[in-house]
Amino acid sequence: EVQLLESGGGLVQPGGSLRLSCAASGFSFSKFCMNWVRQAPGKGLEWVSSISESGSDTYYAESVKGRFIVSRENSENTLSLQMNSLRAEDTAIYYCAKVAVEVARGGVDYWGQGTLVTVS
């Protein structure tokens, strides 16, 4: 059974930093790209970032480019999102998500329960 468990959310002041983690299990983590997707309170879904299977290629939404860094540690089945220079508009639930198809970069099938980040 695929499981994704996010952690690291919390309350942070504008301009501050936070590091999210996602522990993955139940599948061959190193064979799949991973995504981060967020959802502001009462709003729709927003793609944030993608990372390739090896971690060598990363992609970001314009809204977070230059402030967020995605990384992964395949030996530990862990995905991370380092968030710097946080703004009020970054307040959201952040979901870790597994890409559905090997060799694909996006299009996710399994989602974690999410971790709430509040910038205030």
Next chain:
Amino acid sequence: EVVLTQSPEFQSVTPQEKVTITCRASQYIVGSLHWYQQKPDQPPKLLIKYASQSFSGVPSRFSGSGSGTHFTLTINGLEAEDAATYYCHQSSILPYTFGQGTKLEIK
């Protein structure tokens, strides 16, 4: 970026009714279009991947079709548990994007 426009944004429907939700893309995205269902306080769940491929464990009343710029999600024989918000999502062109959502209310 690719803008995905869903219609309708809200629909009130009765059980057993057939529901069709459309998703139009502002650019050609081949078949890299996926559909998700989200209930309050839950993460989204994948229903359909790559326009028409049903995801494992999803009831057969959910189906998807389309290609290029026009896609549809159909629910044949709506059930009360289908009350939720539905999103389309494209993974063809970066940055990946989602539709604004369609909220289904069960009468």
